[in-house]
Amino acid sequence: MSLAVGALFVLLLVLAGWWPLRRLAGGWVGAAPLERAALALALGAAVTGLLQLAVSACGAPSTALVPGAAAALSLLLCRLAPGPPSPPPVRAGPLPGLLALLLVVVAVASVGAAVGTPFSADGVRIWSAKARDLALHAATSAPSLHDPDRFGVHRDYPLLVPALLAPSFAWSGPEAAAGPKLVLAALNLALLGVASGLLRRAGPRGLAALAGLATLPFLCSLEVRESAVAGGYADSTDALFLLLVVAGVQRLGAEERPARAAGLVALAGGALVSTKLEGGVELLVVVVAALLAGLPRRRVLPAAALAVLLALPTFAIRAGVAGDEAAFELASLLAPGVLAARAPPIASGLAGLALDASSFALLPLLVLAWLLPSAPAGQTRTRTLALWMLAGALLFLATAYLATGMIPARHIYTSAHRLAWHWLPALLLLAAQLAPAPGHAPAHPATTPARRPDAA
C-alpha cells in the first residue's frame, strides 16, 4: 500500500516537472526518455517542494493538494503555453548496452536498498519526523519546530524534502516507510538520470565517468552510514540540485539567450537552498566560483538572486522556529587552543574523503586525476570553475568543522562523506568535460552554436 502511494507521488512529481522541462531544459538534456523523465522529476521536485513550502509558510499543512495541483497545472501549461520550440537536442553518444544494463541493475538495487529497509538514524530523527509533522501542521505552527520542550532535532533545517515526503506519510499507515522512501529513492535515481544526460555529452570519458558514478557503493549500500538511500537521508536530493545549478551556470556562459539557463539556475538554486543548511553555502560557492572563472556577472548574479527569492519561504519559516543550541561557535575560529586541537584531525579527515573507498570507490581520485593537470585547449574556464568549487567546498567544510559545537571527530565521522557527496557528481561532470579523448570533440553544453572558444 505504502509503496503504491510513493509511486503515485513520484508520478505526480514527474508530471509537475514536465512543463518546466519543456520551458527550461527542453533541448538540453537529451532525447533518451528516461533521462528526460529524470530531469522532469528533478524539476518537479523543485517546483512542488518550493510551492509546498510557500503554502506551509502561509499556514497550511503539506497535503497531496500541492503535488496534485502542480501536476495538473503543468499538464495544462504544456497544452496552453508550450513555449517556443526547443532547439534540437545536442547529439549525445549512444549508451553502450552493457552500461545500460548496469544502470538498470543499479537502479533496481538502489531502490531496493531504500524501500525494503526502514528509516534509521537521522532518517528517523530529522527527515521522517519533520515530514510527519508537516503532514498534520503548517511549518508556521508545527509543534516540533516551535515548542522548545517538544522533541525536535535541528529545528532550523530547511524543509523541502520533508514537505515532499509529507503526503506519502499522510496516505500510508503509521508504521509504513516504503512509500516515502520510494520518493527519496526516485530523487536518487533522478540524480543518476540527469548525470547520464549530461555526461553522455562529454564523449567516451563521459560514458566512463557515468559508469564510475553508477557503480558508487554509496548509491546502493545497505550500510546506513555509507549509503545515500538506506537511512532515508536527503543528501542525494541536495547533490541533484547542486548538479543542476552547476550545469545551468555552465549554460549561462555558453548560450546567446540565457533566459532558460537562468530559470534553471534559479529553480534548482532555490530548491538547493531549501533542501539542506549547506545548500545556501553551496549555491554561494558555485556563484563565486563562476565569477572567478570569468562567467558573465550580469548573467550569473540575477539568476542567483532569483534563486534566493524562490527560497524566501524557507527563510520565513526558519525565522520563526524555536532556537536550537548553537550548532557552530564562531569564536572557536579565533581560539588558538581549539584550532591546534582540531586542525590536524580535520585536515586528515578531509584528505581521507579522497580515500573513502567504501562510499565512493576510487572516483574522488579519478576526479582529482582529471582536474589537476592543465586543461585541454578551450577548457580552461571549466577547469577553473571546478577548482574554485573544490576549493570553496573544502574551505566550507574545514571552517564548519573548526567551528562546530559538536565534538569534531564525531561530526566529521557522521557527516563529511555525505557533504562530500553533494559535490561529487557536479565535480565529476566538470572533470569529464576536461578530458576529451583524441579524436573526440567534447559535446557538452558549451558546444551550442553561440559558444565562445573558451566557454564552459
Place this chain on the structure above:
Amino acid sequence: MPRRAVLLLLACVFAAAAFGVSRRAEWPLPGAASWTARHPDPRVVDAGAEAALAAQVDGERRGDLLLLFAALAAGCLVVAAAPRVAAWMGGAPSAVLLCGSIGLGVAQLGVSIAGQARGLRDGSWSVADDTLDRIAPREAATLREWRARIAPDEGVILIGSDPRLYDLVVWALDPRPLYPLLLDIRPATSAEQVLRGARGLPIVRERGARWIADLNVLPPGTPAGHAALMRVEP
C-alpha cells in the same frame, strides 16, 4: 610491453599492500593519538566515548585502505590485460582508477543485492507496511501496546538516552507529543519515586504531559522497580 610490466608490478604491489592491511584489525593515523593527547579538544567531555569512536574510525580506515588497494590492484590487472582501455580513457592512470572503481562498485553492488536477498528470506527486507517489527522485533509488541494506551494528543515524557531506543519510540509514537528529558534514572527506582518526580515537572503541570516512558527498561525482561510506561496525573 614495458607499460604492461609496470602495471603487473604495480598490481602485485597493491595486492601485497591489501594483504598487509588485511592482517591488521585497525589502521590508526600515525601521530594522531599523541597529538590529541598533547592538544585535547575543549569540547570532549567523555574521553571513553571518544576513544571508542577513534577505534571505530581506525577500523573503518583499515577497511577503506583494504578496498582501495584491492581496487587499484584489480584496475592495474585489467589495464595490463587490455591496453586498449588506457587508450580509450586517454591514459593508463585514469584507466586504472576507473576500472578499479567500477570493479569495486560492482562487487559492492553484489553485496547489496545479496544482502537484500538475505533480508527478504529472513524478513528484515520488506516493502510491507509494518516496519516496527523489523526495526525492533523485541520491543514491537510493547510499543504497539503503548500506542493503544496513549491517546494521540497525550504528551509522553521520555527518560533515557539510548539512541536506538530513542529512535524507536520517536518512530512508533508519532504523532504524540514527546518531551525528552536526556537523563537516566536507576532501574531500581520505585514507581512512586518516579511519579513523584514527574508530577513536579512543568511539562506535566502546565503542558499536559500524561505519560512517562523510561527507555532504559523498555527491552522486555529488564529488571526494574518501575514499569517502562506509567501514567502521570498532576
